[in-house]
Amino acid sequence: MASSTYEPKNRFIKAVNQQLPILSLIHGAVGAGYRAPKNLNYWWNFGSLAGVCLVVQIITGIVLAMHYTPHTSLAFASVEHIMRDVNYGWLLRYIHANGASMFFIVVYVHIFRGLFFGSYRNPREVLWFLGVIIYLLMMATGFMGYVLPWGQMSFWGATVITNLFSAIPVVGDSIVAWLWGGFSVDNPTLNRFFSLHYLLPFVIVGVVILHIWALHIPGSNNPLGIDVKGPQDQVPFHPYYTAKDAFGIGVFLLLFAFFVFYAPNYLGHPDNYTEANPMVTPPHIVPEWYYLPFYAILRAIPDKLGGVIAMFSAILILFAMPWLDGSPARSARFRPIYRMLLWVFVADTFLLGYVGAHAPDYIVHIGGVEIPCLILGQAATAFYFLFFLVIVPVVSRWETPLPLPKSINEAVLKKSAAKA
Amino acid sequence: MKKLIKTIGVALAFSAFASFGAQASEGGALKQVDWSFNGAFGQFDKAQLRRGFQVYREVCSACHSVRLIAFRNLADIGFSEDEIKAIAAEYEVQDGPNDDGDMFMRPGRPSDRIPGPFANEKQARAANNGAYPPDLSLMAKARFGGPDYIHSLLTGYEDAPEGFELGEGMNYNPVFAGAQIAMVAPISDDMLEYADGTPATADQISRDVSAFLMWTAEPSLEARKSLGFRVMLFLVIFTVLFYFINKKVWKPVKRGEQV
Ligand code: HEM
Numbered sequence: 001m002a003s004s005t006y007e008p009k010n011r012f013i014k015a016v017n018q019q020l021p022i023l024s025l026i027h028g029a030v031g032a033g034y035r036a037p038k039n040l041n042y043w044w045n046f047g048s049l050a051g052v053c054l055v056v057q058i059i060t061g062i063v064l065a066m067h068y069t070p071h072t073s074l075a076f077a078s079v080e081h082i083m084r085d086v087n088y089g090w091l092l093r094y095i096h097a098n099g100a101s102m103f104f105i106v107v108y109v110h111i112f113r114g115l116f117f118g119s120y121r122n123p124r125e126v127l128w129f130l131g132v133i134i135y136l137l138m139m140a141t142g143f144m145g146y147v148l149p150w151g152q153m154s155f156w157g158a159t160v161i162t163n164l165f166s167a168i169p170v171v172g173d174s175i176v177a178w179l180w181g182g183f184s185v186d187n188p189t190l191n192r193f194f195s196l197h198y199l200l201p202f203v204i205v206g207v208v209i210l211h212i213w214a215l216h217i218p219g220s221n222n223p224l225g226i227d228v229k230g231p232q233d234q235v236p237f238h239p240y241y242t243a244k245d246a247f248g249i250g251v252f253l254l255l256f257a258f259f260v261f262y263a264p265n266y267l268g269h270p271d272n273y274t275e276a277n278p279m280v281t282p283p284h285i286v287p288e289w290y291y292l293p294f295y296a297i298l299r300a301i302p303d304k305l306g307g308v309i310a311m312f313s314a315i316l317i318l319f320a321m322p323w324l325d326g327s328p329a330r331s332a333r334f335r336p337i338y339r340m341l342l343w344v345f346v347a348d349t350f351l352l353g354y355v356g357a358h359a360p361d362y363i364v365h366i367g368g369v370e371i372p373c374l375i376l377g378q379a380a381t382a383f384y385f386l387f388f389l390v391i392v393p394v395v396s397r398w399e400t401p402l403p404l405p406k407s408i409n410e411a412v413l414k415k416s417a418a419k420a
Numbered sequence: 421m422k423k424l425i426k427t428i429g430v431a432l433a434f435s436a437f438a439s440f441g442a443q444a445s446e447g448g449a450l451k452q453v454d455w456s457f458n459g460a461f462g463q464f465d466k467a468q469l470r471r472g473f474q475v476y477r478e479v480c481s482a483c484h485s486v487r488l489i490a491f492r493n494l495a496d497i498g499f500s501e502d503e504i505k506a507i508a509a510e511y512e513v514q515d516g517p518n519d520d521g522d523m524f525m526r527p528g529r530p531s532d533r534i535p536g537p538f539a540n541e542k543q544a545r546a547a548n549n550g551a552y553p554p555d556l557s558l559m560a561k562a563r564f565g566g567p568d569y570i571h572s573l574l575t576g577y578e579d580a581p582e583g584f585e586l587g588e589g590m591n592y593n594p595v596f597a598g599a600q601i602a603m604v605a606p607i608s609d610d611m612l613e614y615a616d617g618t619p620a621t622a623d624q625i626s627r628d629v630s631a632f633l634m635w636t637a638e639p640s641l642e643a644r645k646s647l648g649f650r651v652m653l654f655l656v657i658f659t660v661l662f663y664f665i666n667k668k669v670w671k672p673v674k675r676g677e678q679v
Contacts, residue, residue, distance in 0.1 A: 038673055080488055080558075083640065090640040091647070235679050243666040250659030257655055261648025262460055265561060273562035273637070274554075283597070416676050 005033045029216065035234035036241055037222035039408050043117070044220065044241075045248030046110040052249055053103035054208065058201050060096040061145075068148065070194035072187045075150035076275040094264040100142050101267045102256050104290035107135060111318070116342060118330030119221040120321040127214040132318045134207050139291070139315075141200040144193040146288055151272030156285045158185045158193070164298070167305040184278065224411055225331030226404055233408035284359055292356030293349050299360055300374070300381040310381065317388045324392040329401035336402070338395050345387045351380045450565045450572040450595070453627060457634060460649070463642050464635055469497040471614055472632020475625050478612050480556065483548060483603075485536025486636050488557035492530040496639055497632075504530045511535050549589045551602030560630070560637035567630040569595070574626040577605040 006027040008014045017023045027033040067086050069078040082089035111131070114120055120128035143161060147154045162179050166172040181188030219228060228234060235241075259266065267289060271282050287295050294311050301307035332339040358364075360374035405411040456465040473494070476486065491508040499507070508528035513535055516523035528535070536555070538544035545552050563569040576595035580586050590600040607629075609622045618624060634641070673679060 084488065084493075090644060094644075232678055235673055239669050240673070240679075243662065243669045247659065247662040247666045250655060250662050254652065254655050254659060257648065257651050261644055261651065264644070270562050270564055270566075273558040412673075413676050416674050419674075 006031075029212070030242070031238045032236040034216065034237040035231065036220050036237050037228055037233060037408055038235045038240075039222050039224065039412050040220060040241070040244075041223050042248065043109070043113040043223070045245060045252075046106050046113060048245040049106045049248060049252050050103065050110055051208070052252070053099060053106055054201065054204060056099050057096060057103060058205075060092050060099065061198070061201065063092055064096055065198060068194075070148065070191050072150060072190055072276070075148060075190060079149045091260070094260045097268060098256065098259045098264060100145060101259070101288070101290065102252070103138065104142070106252070107138065108290075111135065112346065115321070116332045116339075117221055117223055118225050118325065118327070118332070121225075121325060121330050122322065123218040124214075124221060125322045127211060127218075128322065129319060130207055130211040130214055132315075134204055134211060135318075136315065137200055137204050137207065141197060141204065142288065142290065144197040144200070146272075147190065147193045148197060149272060150190065150276045152274045152276055152280070152282050153269045153272040153285070155185060155276035155278065156282055157287050158189065160285050161287070162189075164304075164308045164311075167308045169305070221330065222408060223331060223333060224405055224408060225329055225333070226408065229407050229409075286357060289353065289357070292354075293352035294356070296352040296356035296377045297381045297384065299356075300377040310385075314384060317385075320388070321392070324388060325396045326393065327396035327399065327401060329404060334401040334404060335396070335399055337399050338392075341387065341391050341395060345384075345391075348380050348383045348387070352377065352384065355380060450568045451575070453568055453571055453630070455567060455631060455634070457631070457641060460645065463645070464497070465631065466498040467616060468628050468631050469635050470499070471616065471618060472628040472630070472635075473497065474615060475607075475612065475629040476556075476632055479606055479625075480629065482537060483544070483553035484556045485538075486534055486557045486633075487536055487555050488533070489636050490531060490533045491528060493639065497635060501530075508532060549602065551589075553603065556633055557636045560634040562637075566637075567634040570633055571626050571630040573601075574605075574607050574630070575623060 006017070006024040008017055008023065013023065024033075064082060067078065067082045067089065069075060079093065082093050084090075086092070114128060114131065143157075147158045162176055162185065165179065166176045168175060177183060179189070180186065181192060222228075269286060286292070294314055297314050298307040298311040301310050327335060327338070329335060332342055355373050355377035358373045360372065360377070362373040363370050364373060364376055365371075405414075456462055456468065476484075491504050494504050494507065495501070508530050511528035511532070511534070512525045513528045513532050514523055515526050518524055538547065541552055560566045560570060565572070573593065573595045576593045578592055578594065580592035584592065584599070586592055586600055590602060591604055592599060593601045593605075607622050607625050610620050611622075611625065612620055614620050638644075
């Protein structure tokens with residue numbers, strides 16, 4: 001990080017910065033000392049938005065933890081105590097619960113951005129791996145957080161998901177008992193989930209720091225997917241991208257606030273307002289919406305172990321993207337056939353989400369044809385893996401990209417000339 | 421082509437998202453009530469909530485508790501301190517142990533939770549043919565459709581259709597999952613007399629108690645919406661401001677200048 005370019009004018013600040021160059025660090029990381037491609041579009045706003053989400057979750061989470069009680073007989077009541085008796089407790093809780101959903105929306109867009117513009121390609125593989133690790137940690141954090149209010153979906157979701165590990169041959173049952181700390185999801189489970197739910201966000205902070213570090217070595221990718229050739233291709237991060245990020249944060253917070261204030265329970269499941277009851281199984285156990293595509297993949301495979309392997313592979317396969325993609329161009333902008341298939345892939349993940357939200361025997365009517373959700377889910381799962389294992393490797397190597405612009409600067413100048 | 425694919429994608433996205441909220445209950449279609457608390461500016465109708473409380477006290481409380489509500493909370497729906505004290509004193513609450521180590525009964529105080537009709541689930545089931553009347557505090561958030569569901573359920577009783585196998589002690593109600601419910605129709609025309617003189621039709625009684633249960637489930641609804649409006653206003657100004665700041669900052673670059 002270019003720490004040498006920062007020259008504070010105030011003598012006192014200068015002296016402090018000399019002994020602890022924290023201001024230089026900030027200047028080089030998100031200030032005028034860090035230069036970024038000048039052609040970044042709004043897809044590049046989602047990184048800073050994810051950072052905002054993480055901070056919001058940690059601040060609201062810490063205050064919630066001051067009032068929350070991790071005990072099976074008190075957890076549900078303590079959340080209602082937060083909702084009713086703690087000053088602005090309802091606000092904290094609705095921000096935290098909807099914040100998790102917002103975080104996942106942002107991260108899904110962020111991952112899609114990477115897929116579309118080839119941000120996982122050399123020289124950014126490590127950056128991409130760190131991103132996938134953050135995503136995995138978020139999945140674990142969100143899952144354990146959802147257990148904490150100890151509603152019916154908390155309990156039964158935890159039961160279903162932890163039970164998946166029993167599919168592992170030989171040691172499966174022992175692993176499940178170890179996760180539970182007993183013979184069913186119970187107080188020890190709730191306690192450790194609370195402890196880990198408090199811990200993991202800080203692990204995420206750590207990985208985010210590595211992620212940003214790894215970003216600053218090659219610098220940002222850009223919509224053209226071509227390398228930066230010199231300072232004429234760039235602008236200083238501040239004020240250009242600080243202003244743009246601030247605008248993006250405003251738009252994002254409007255959406256966030258809409259859910260918090262006007263539809264705070266829309267993204268949740270009503271069953272979680274009934275206290276957990278191990279004797280009553282809800283008719284449909286559904287996870288939070290952000291897990292639905294993977295839940296659909298799990299249920300698409302008739303074999304339990306096979307389903308678990310497919311579900312985890314569906315996420316882990318993201319790690320392989322740098323090798324699967326062999327195109328001479330990074331950005332899908334210059335790969336029309338690949339681009340179209342990528343959009344079909346996006347539609348496929350939405351279809352999987354839809355399937356995950358419904359029972360396998362739920363009948364979908366498509367143009368007069370009746371298809372059970374199970375079949376739809378199997379077709380969508382097949383396409384999901386077909387995309388990664390066949391379409392990406394084959395199409396990327398076979399499709400000749402459109403001619404790439406010579407430089408970012410040239411492309412930007414051409415665009416502004418066309419507008420003028 | 422590009423536009424078309426994008427449109428299809430966005431449409432799919434919305435339908436998938438909408439379907440999460442619409443994994444509706446198993447039962448029949450719900451009546452959509454135009455509640456006073458619907459919409460961005462909707463607030464509770466306090467007179468309606470007080471009528472609903474009366475319905476709860478005179479009808480539902482024979483079987484159901486609202487265990488999350490304390491007497492003092494009734495101040496939110498317009499009861500005065502003296503009225504609350506008087507209502508609380510009508511209930512007997514267990515307290516103790518006293519200096520002799522015994523539990524004892526005393527009249528309720530505003531800080532007490534409203535006592536339910538049964539000491540525990542076993543007692544509740546024993547009194548209801550084995551069925552358990554659930555606590556109603558959060559009912560309006562614990563079912564798809566919320567207050568619409570409660571109103572539809574309460575007014576949804578019908579004669580069982582020809583050939584429908586109704587279980588022992590069960591009642592036909594297509595709004596309930598499985599269409600048979602252990603609760604007998606609790607509401608009928610003129611079963612009570614409203615203190616404020618509102619005609620007590622079954623429909624009115626059902627609406628009033630459903631609105632009351634929305635309040636017990638979400639007492640912060642009014643604070644939430646009024647704060648929400650101010651937050652949205654602030655965010656709109658913030659966003660518009662940064663839209664123009666951003667435009668201004670980028671102007672030289674858009675003109676082709678090097679920075
Ligand atoms: C990566 C960031 C985080 C995510 C994605 C996340 C996610 C969640 C989710 C989905 C819930 C369930 C919400 C509900 O249905 O009520 C939850 C609850 C909770 N979380 Fe977090 N959380 C994060 C960070 C934190 C942190 C840092 C803390 C505390 C230090 C925390 C403390 C709590 C507590 C006490 C609850 C239970 C109260 C409640 O249900 O509202 N969370 N979290």
